[in-house]
Amino acid sequence: MPSTNQKKPRAHFRRVAPDDRARQLAEATLRCIQKKGSAGISARQIAAEAGVTQGLITHHFGEIGELVAYAFDVMSEGLLEAIMAATEAAPNTPQARLEAYIQASFSQSFFDQEVLRVWVVFWGLILHSPRMSSSQKREYSGFLTSIERLLIDLAANEGFVIADTRLAAIAFNALLDGLWLAWCLNPEAFRPEEGAALCRQWVEGLRRGASAQHQAGS
Template sequence: MTDARQAFTRESADARRTGLIEATAAVLAEQGLAGTNVRAICAKAGVSPGLLRHYFAGIDDLVAATYQATSDRMDAIFAEAVEAAGDDPRARLSAHLTASFRPPVTDPELLGAWTAFWALARGDARMAGIHAESYAGYRKRLSELLTACSAADAGRLAILLTAMVDGLWLELSLDAASFGAEAAVEMIERALGALLP
């Protein structure tokens, strides 16, 4: 009986933490850093400010947890795209790169949250660490996919392609009508055609 109650309580706690993280991402996206505070987050989550402090040491901890959760979510999306592409190394590489131009990565709310995270990473050591780890992991997986395609200097090529994808994603997120998702995919495919053996 006690085990069932503890499992229920833990699920409930996990759901509350997740709800606060999702609310924080939404507030960051809607109001930016200036409008992100305990009251706005708790209003969005439909909870009292005391509950936030029950699960997180403060807003800085919650924002860091939100960045980590968002990074983990993106990693999972890219991994799913690669797995869905099958066994062909070139198709897997393409799927990894072009997932950035498809939902849910193209969700407009993600841009607002992501730019807030980038801004915080410039002056907050914990956020900088999350950023460094996230991007290092992305580039490592990309480098492995490039190596499977017999790419020379896969590490540097991963840096180049990451910057290209980030730039296209940012422009597409700011103005979807400027060139469109399919044009972004085509640009990445053309770049791969020129860069790979």
């Protein structure tokens, strides 16, 4: 008997400041991507994950792509800030700071499959979203500059020469991203501490003057 003709009452809710709501939606987006990859990106799924209705996404972000890009910003900036905080917290020597950067990169907080899964999906999205691409360029530049400073200080302190610090930073960051990727796709391939050791060995190669050899075009 469907005769109980009571209209279900409109759901109650509490207002939230736009910035807070935006962040909640971004975090729900990250969880959705974590669970189902790029297939988890849809207004309905994200709204359900955040416990709100879809219209709220339109209201705060317009189109869904803007929310995804914002979620990328949140994650990306959080990552760089956290790694830099760990670096700043280390003793003020070039060696200790670089070591802190490496250790943070392979610590449980970041070298975590659930985190890296999201990261890898974003990489695939950046290529087709100008909005996300510009964020990535900015963040990438931030990472490079940080690494470059660490390397310059180390070289000055220990008295060795780096032929091109920008390129060296690109290589270091590439090694880091590549290890993140490889471990994320294949966690049994190596252990986090082995990944950190591989980064240290790259630095050791730098110490021993490897960067002065085999320059492009030589």
